[in-house]
Amino acid sequence: MKIIRFISLLIISLSIESLVAKVQEDVTHLDELTVMARRPMKEIGLEKTVFDSLVLKENIALSMADVLTYNSSVYVKSYGRATLSTVAFRGTSPSHTQVSWNGIRINSPMLGMTDFSSIPAYFVDQATLLHGTSSVNESGGGIGGLVKLATIPDAPPGFNLQYVQGIGSFSTFDEFLRFTYKNSHWLSSTRIVYSSSPNDYTYVNHDKKINIYDEDHNIIGQYYPKEKNRSGAYKDLQLLQEIYYNTLKGNRLGWSIWYVDSNRELPMLTTDYGNERQFENKQRENTLRTVLSWNHYKSDWDLQLKAGYIFTWLAYDYKKEITEGFWSHMTRSRSHVNSLFASTDANYYLGNNWLFSAGISLNQHFVRSEDKNIILQQGNKATIGYDKARLELSGYVSAKWQPINSLGLGLVLREEYFGDKVAPLIPAFFADWRIFQNSWSQHPSSLILKGSVSRNYRFPSLNDLYFLPGGNPDLKSESGFTYDIGFSFDYVISKRITLNISSNWFDSKIKDWILWLPTTKGFFSPKNVKTVHAYGIETTAEAGLDLGGNWRLNFNGSFSWTPSINEGEKISPADQSIGKQLPYVPRYSASATGRLTWKSWAFLYKWNYYSERFTMSSNDYTLTGHLPEYFMNNISLEKNFSFKPVDLQLKLAVNNLFNEDYLSVLSRPMPGINFEFFIGITPKFINPQKKKTEE
Numbered sequence: 001m002k003i004i005r006f007i008s009l010l011i012i013s014l015s016i017e018s019l020v021a022k023v024q025e026d027v028t029h030l031d032e033l034t035v036m037a038r039r040p041m042k043e044i045g046l047e048k049t050v051f052d053s054l055v056l057k058e059n060i061a062l063s064m065a066d067v068l069t070y071n072s073s074v075y076v077k078s079y080g081r082a083t084l085s086t087v088a089f090r091g092t093s094p095s096h097t098q099v100s101w102n103g104i105r106i107n108s109p110m111l112g113m114t115d116f117s118s119i120p121a122y123f124v125d126q127a128t129l130l131h132g133t134s135s136v137n138e139s140g141g142g143i144g145g146l147v148k149l150a151t152i153p154d155a156p157p158g159f160n161l162q163y164v165q166g167i168g169s170f171s172t173f174d175e176f177l178r179f180t181y182k183n184s185h186w187l188s189s190t191r192i193v194y195s196s197s198p199n200d201y202t203y204v205n206h207d208k209k210i211n212i213y214d215e216d217h218n219i220i221g222q223y224y225p226k227e228k229n230r231s232g233a234y235k236d237l238q239l240l241q242e243i244y245y246n247t248l249k250g251n252r253l254g255w256s257i258w259y260v261d262s263n264r265e266l267p268m269l270t271t272d273y274g275n276e277r278q279f280e281n282k283q284r285e286n287t288l289r290t291v292l293s294w295n296h297y298k299s300d301w302d303l304q305l306k307a308g309y310i311f312t313w314l315a316y317d318y319k320k321e322i323t324e325g326f327w328s329h330m331t332r333s334r335s336h337v338n339s340l341f342a343s344t345d346a347n348y349y350l351g352n353n354w355l356f357s358a359g360i361s362l363n364q365h366f367v368r369s370e371d372k373n374i375i376l377q378q379g380n381k382a383t384i385g386y387d388k389a390r391l392e393l394s395g396y397v398s399a400k401w402q403p404i405n406s407l408g409l410g411l412v413l414r415e416e417y418f419g420d421k422v423a424p425l426i427p428a429f430f431a432d433w434r435i436f437q438n439s440w441s442q443h444p445s446s447l448i449l450k451g452s453v454s455r456n457y458r459f460p461s462l463n464d465l466y467f468l469p470g471g472n473p474d475l476k477s478e479s480g481f482t483y484d485i486g487f488s489f490d491y492v493i494s495k496r497i498t499l500n501i502s503s504n505w506f507d508s509k510i511k512d513w514i515l516w517l518p519t520t521k522g523f524f525s526p527k528n529v530k531t532v533h534a535y536g537i538e539t540t541a542e543a544g545l546d547l548g549g550n551w552r553l554n555f556n557g558s559f560s561w562t563p564s565i566n567e568g569e570k571i572s573p574a575d576q577s578i579g580k581q582l583p584y585v586p587r588y589s590a591s592a593t594g595r596l597t598w599k600s601w602a603f604l605y606k607w608n609y610y611s612e613r614f615t616m617s618s619n620d621y622t623l624t625g626h627l628p629e630y631f632m633n634n635i636s637l638e639k640n641f642s643f644k645p646v647d648l649q650l651k652l653a654v655n656n657l658f659n660e661d662y663l664s665v666l667s668r669p670m671p672g673i674n675f676e677f678f679i680g681i682t683p684k685f686i687n688p689q690k691k692k693t694e695e
Helices: 002-026 064-071 132-136 462-466 688-694
Strands: 048-050 075-078 087-090 097-101 126-131 147-150 158-168 171-183 186-197 203-204 210-213 219-222 226-229 234-246 251-265 281-298 302-325 326-350 352-373 381-404 407-418 425-440 445-458 476-494 499-518 524-548 550-562 565-566 588-598 599-609 630-642 647-653 672-683
Touching: 064 075, 064 087, 064 126, 064 147, 064 588, 064 599, 087 097, 126 132, 132 147, 132 381, 132 425, 132 445, 132 476, 158 524, 210 281, 352 462, 381 462
Parallel strands: 097 147
Antiparallel strands: 048 126, 075 087, 126 147, 158 171, 158 672, 171 186, 186 234, 203 226, 210 219, 234 251, 251 281, 281 302, 302 326, 326 352, 352 381, 381 407, 407 425, 425 445, 445 476, 476 499, 499 524, 524 550, 524 565, 550 588, 588 599, 599 630, 630 647, 647 672
16 A cells, blocks of 8 residues: 555656646746767766765765665665664675775675764765676675765865754764865865764564453453663764865875774664663774875876775673673674775776776785683683784776767776685676767757676675684685666756656676575584575666746655575575575665755655565565565755854754654664754855955
8 A cells, every 4th residue: 555655646746747847838948058978988888876965965863874775776774773784785785785985995804794874974975886797897896786985075265164963852962063174285174973872762562562461360452562772872973084185287195084983782672571781782893994095187097096094993792790790791702903905096098989997906904803701610711713814906907998979888807816815807898878869959868778797706704714603714705797788868858857767677696605504513604505696677767847936846766676586505405495585685675855945945855665575584474584564754844044154054854754663674673753953053254265356
């Protein structure tokens, strides 16, 4: 019924849009000049999603996990509010998604994945998804795809300051401060985000039932109790400092520092009956990322050099109070990660038809992971873990060719080296063909057909190889072929209505899929056991409607169908996973956003849908074997005020508008309807360059 209601609303909205367009045909407009531009050669055949800057700066409470949930077709798996959130492309696992920030790879070398809940959207100026084969242009290992995050070395001239205070449900406080200074050569940008909350939202616990008794102690009914999220408090402080120097002669030097201080309690499960005061389940993190860069630009070539360092200290403590004042430590995990990074990339344009690129990147990881358990017998401590170093080297060459304006061809060859393992050559071929482009008519339009094919590899993470107990140093690299074919269609329906639709079919087979399985010794160990066939369709749509009278309506939507089937061999006679959908991979996902603006007012509606997900590889429809589908609805209303000394922004956001009762991960409670209010203050400093011009 929910799908039917959504389709009905969509049909009604399109009907209204058509009516508005028909009414506006009688309105007189000024003549437009359509400019025909040549598409960038770097983007030949790419399947990518680019996020608008408005999406990234919507409010300071958003993490990149929130942005991806409501503005893309990828699956975001969340363990709860302000807890682990991972991203998976096209029915793959989170470890098949590569993530880069300002050219530096930030996937954990231990786990192979990234927690997107810990990346503030306000620390990102550019965000791009490279789907499947397209990721080979930037990195190996992205069998599903790559998330490319970056900051932009730009700001208004002079001094600029912005402060935003957010207050939300569950005693949530979010604060954001940004200070920038820019002159003809120098740019300095400082951003600070601090978020805190006891995170004690109320939810209905469907994993417990409370009996109702009569006077004779007979059960006459049952109900699901309302409980509070227990032990879920968090305090996160993040700072981003950037300094750039532009010589104005084709050279730019840059230095970026990103510091994270996170203290998060891990909420108790819905199946936990214990007293939260008798447990401590906490994760702490200190991370420092720093990047030095040099960019050199000429008319027909450019060169980029980068060097970086990442340090991460990660602590996880799980303990229980046995008797009053005496605590038993079940887990005391400490991890230290030191990573050195260096890369160089060069591009050379030969005339108007050729682009040659080459690059090499080096990552040196030093990882020490320990679990210090207290052994009560004889008072001794036992430490288990590993202390390993691994060198990762990746290099590529590519050639992009446009023999005619309507045809583009590209070839990328990448080679990767991890530790003492060398991957076979990773080739990727791209092509696109502009079937037609009608730029000079009253209704400009274009249709581009594109396709690609590649082979890719992902090396096991350090935990896969060396985690104790259970690591398997004999693991093979995961590998697979991916095929893409799709189209992009742009159409200016009228002088007030624009439309863009893109759709893509993908097909990939991944061999030697790594899966952690239980052993007879009582712990889990990874093995290469699966062959996974992931295929499906990804579709996006964008529409803009100028309603006149300062009214503007923008719509963005995405839909994906992603079967991800285990086609491997049975690992035991009781194995029922063959031919079944992988756990926690929805077959269908969709998102939509609508933004209506009038003068200094803005109303935003966000919608997200995930189909049912199975929690077991056998795809059983048991109480704990699957999670039902859910729809999420968020709205916000924003008003901007402009005064002589200061600009003021007020915003009210309502999350989970219809109080949906849902789970993203089994036994991990999620919040119902909740509210956020933001006040933004932007003082108007005098621009010294503008003042000098006026004088």
